[in-house]
Amino acid sequence: MKIANDNNQKEEYREFLKNIREEREGTSNFAKLLFTIVLAVLCAVIVCVTVVENNFFLKGLDSEQADEFFSKKDRNNFEVPFSPKRQNILLLGVDSNGTGTNIWEGTRSDTIVIVNIDPKTKSINAISIPRDSKVYLPDNHGIQKINSAHALGGIDLVKKTLKETFGIKIDRYIIVHDEAVEKIVDALGGIPIYVEKPMRYHDYAGKLHIDLQKGNTILNGKQAVGYLRYRKDGLGDIGRTQRQQWFMRSLFEKLHSPQVITKIPEVLNICNSYVKTDMSFYELSQYAAFARSVDENKIEIATLPGAPNQRGYISYWILDPKKTQEVINRMIYRDKPTLDGTKFKGGIMYSPKKEEEAMAMKEKLNELGFEVNMLKITHLSHTRFVANKNAVSVDFFNWLQKKMPELDSMQFIYDPTETFSVGSDFTVVLAEG
Numbered sequence: 001m002k003i004a005n006d007n008n009q010k011e012e013y014r015e016f017l018k019n020i021r022e023e024r025e026g027t028s029n030f031a032k033l034l035f036t037i038v039l040a041v042l043c044a045v046i047v048c049v050t051v052v053e054n055n056f057f058l059k060g061l062d063s064e065q066a067d068e069f070f071s072k073k074d075r076n077n078f079e080v081p082f083s084p085k086r087q088n089i090l091l092l093g094v095d096s097n098g099t100g101t102n103i104w105e106g107t108r109s110d111t112i113v114i115v116n117i118d119p120k121t122k123s124i125n126a127i128s129i130p131r132d133s134k135v136y137l138p139d140n141h142g143i144q145k146i147n148s149a150h151a152l153g154g155i156d157l158v159k160k161t162l163k164e165t166f167g168i169k170i171d172r173y174i175i176v177h178d179e180a181v182e183k184i185v186d187a188l189g190g191i192p193i194y195v196e197k198p199m200r201y202h203d204y205a206g207k208l209h210i211d212l213q214k215g216n217t218i219l220n221g222k223q224a225v226g227y228l229r230y231r232k233d234g235l236g237d238i239g240r241t242q243r244q245q246w247f248m249r250s251l252f253e254k255l256h257s258p259q260v261i262t263k264i265p266e267v268l269n270i271c272n273s274y275v276k277t278d279m280s281f282y283e284l285s286q287y288a289a290f291a292r293s294v295d296e297n298k299i300e301i302a303t304l305p306g307a308p309n310q311r312g313y314i315s316y317w318i319l320d321p322k323k324t325q326e327v328i329n330r331m332i333y334r335d336k337p338t339l340d341g342t343k344f345k346g347g348i349m350y351s352p353k354k355e356e357e358a359m360a361m362k363e364k365l366n367e368l369g370f371e372v373n374m375l376k377i378t379h380l381s382h383t384r385f386v387a388n389k390n391a392v393s394v395d396f397f398n399w400l401q402k403k404m405p406e407l408d409s410m411q412f413i414y415d416p417t418e419t420f421s422v423g424s425d426f427t428v429v430l431a432e433g
Contacts, residue, residue, distance in 0.1 A: 088332065089115045089287070090173040092158065094150060103177050104276055109150040109158060114168060116332050117290060123298035123394070124291075125331040130304060134316040135165050145316065166324075168332055172279050180274040181228065182221035187266045189259075190218040193250050196243075196432075199230045297401065300394055302327050302414040323416045326390055330414065337391040344392060346370040347424025351380045354430040357406075361428060364404055373422040380431035385410040388418045389425040396426075 093111030096103070112129040131147040138160045141152050146165075149158045159170045185191055199212040210226035212219075219227055228247060254260060277284070304327060306319040329335040346365045350358035355376065362372045385397060385407060394412060401407045407428070420427050 084119050086116060086118045086334070087171040088168060089117065090155075090159065090162070090170045091115060092150060092155075092173065092175045093178065094175055095178055103179075103274070104175065105154070106151050107177075108147045109175075110147050112146065112158075114162070114170070114332070116334075117287075118334065119290065121298065122290075122294050123300070124294055125300045125334075126302070127327065127331050128301070128303040130306065130317040132308075132315060132317040133304065133306065133319055134309075135161060135319075137161055138164055145314075166328055168328065172283070173277060174279070175276040177274040177276075180270060182225050183270045183274070184221075184267055185219065185224040186221035187270060188254055188263055190220050191224055191247065191250050191254055192216065192218050193224075193227065193247060195227065199227065201226075201230060297398055297408075297412070298394060300331065300412050300414055302331055302416075305415075305417045320417075326416060327414070330390060337393060343369060343371075344389070344396075344425040345423070346372040347375070347388075347422035347427040348372060348430065349375050349377055349380060349420060349422060349427060350430040351432045352376060352378065353432050358430050361404070361406065361430070368400075368403060373424055375422040380429060382429070383410055383431045384420075384429045385412050386420045386427045386429060387412070387414045387425075388416065388421045388427060390416065392426045 091111070091113040092109040094104070094107035095110050096107070108131075110131045112131065114127045114129070116125040116127075118124075129146060131145065133146040134143065135146045136142065137144045137146075137149055137152065137157065139153060139157065141148075141157070144152075146161065149161045153160075155173055155175065159173070162168045162170060194216050195212045195214055198214050199210050201210040209222075210230050212223060212227060212230075217223075224247070227243060230243070279287070304319055305323040306317050309316050309318045330337075348358050348362055348365075358374065358376075362374060365372045387393070387397070392414075397407075397412050410428070415421075420429055
């Protein structure tokens with residue numbers, strides 16, 4: 001479908017952002033930070049594995065963990081997970097339920113991510129489930145937001161809900177408490193980051209104070225939490241999610257630096273207090289080794305599609321049944337799309353400063369035989385490649401990367417809602433950051 005004009009598209013985009021801000025204003029302190037912490041844990045384990053393989057001793061690793069690790073170290077190749085079958089790992093981020101209470105009981109899971117790993121293809125798919133998704137909770141708990149499952153019945157009710165609602169069986173889980181971010185960043189001595197704009201916000205009731213200047217800086221724990229939670233920039237949760245992705249890149253670089261080796265024991269101690277899992281240290285090392293071997297171009301991310309809806313004082317995310325099943329079939333069951341021979345239509349969304357680059361990319365896509373729609377948007381803060389149609393696969397993306405090397409560093413996202421689309425089957429988003 002042809003776009004009518006830029007103004008109509010911009011108005012629709014502004015309306016979308018407005019809905020997101022209004023419906024998700026109540027997101028908890030830790031919402032959507034889970035990937036940051038879980039990957040920090042895995043990176044820490046990766047460094048541990050590397051150190052052990054080079055015959056270094058990590059002071060701070062308790063004797064039971066060390067015995068388990070070394071006794072099993074020679075039984076498997078760390079480049080290959082211990083099971084050849086695809087597995088679903090549940091990642092939960094839980095909030096606080098007050099001072100002096102058990103941090104794992106009665107807490108809501110405000111971040112819910114299912115990571116599907118395929119050892120044979122060395123690929124990772126990740127589905128994010130919006131915390132406000134309206135579902136029926138098993139064991140007579142009735143209709144609730146899905147984030148209530150952990151508070152009402154712990155990890156068992158969460159797993160049962162996912163199985164009965166979406167047909168997804170969970171193999172392993174990792175739960176992270178919301179205090180882990182600040183402590184891990186401080187333990188690592190801060191994280192270098194480019195702050196793309198001045199950020200100032202004060203919430204005295206929520207004890208959140210943000211005062212960051214534009215430019216390169218090293219964030220301490222409190223500053224990192226502020227940077228990751230900031231959303232008063234017209235982009236709401238979308239801008240915050242993008243900043244989390246930039247932060248993740250910096251965190252990865254920091255964790256792979258030699259200076260971090262001496263800090264790994266402290267990070268592991270923090271994880272021991274604020275991370276709960278049914279995996280042993282050895283199993284975590286296997287998953288970490290697998291993550292290290294995965295090509296970043298074989299990582300696919302999606303969010304269960306739907307729309308915000310409010311009844312009375314309760315705000316729900318109403319899942320789209322058809323598109324939700326489509327996402328699950330693609331991401332969990334790895335269904336391959338059927339191609340009908342129709343040429344995909346391309347799209348490019350770009351920031352004003354990226355106009356020259358966008359035009360050059362359009363020319364290359366045209367040379368490859370693709371029709372391309374263009375849309376200039378003032379505020380775009382994260383470059384990515386978005387698949388708007390199910391037929392646009394990672395394999396297609398990898399093929400296109402070979403033809404256009406400028407796509408190599410882009411993150412692949414599957415979004416059947418066509419949020420980032422200009423009447424296109426796939427969209428390249430060119431942002432300043």
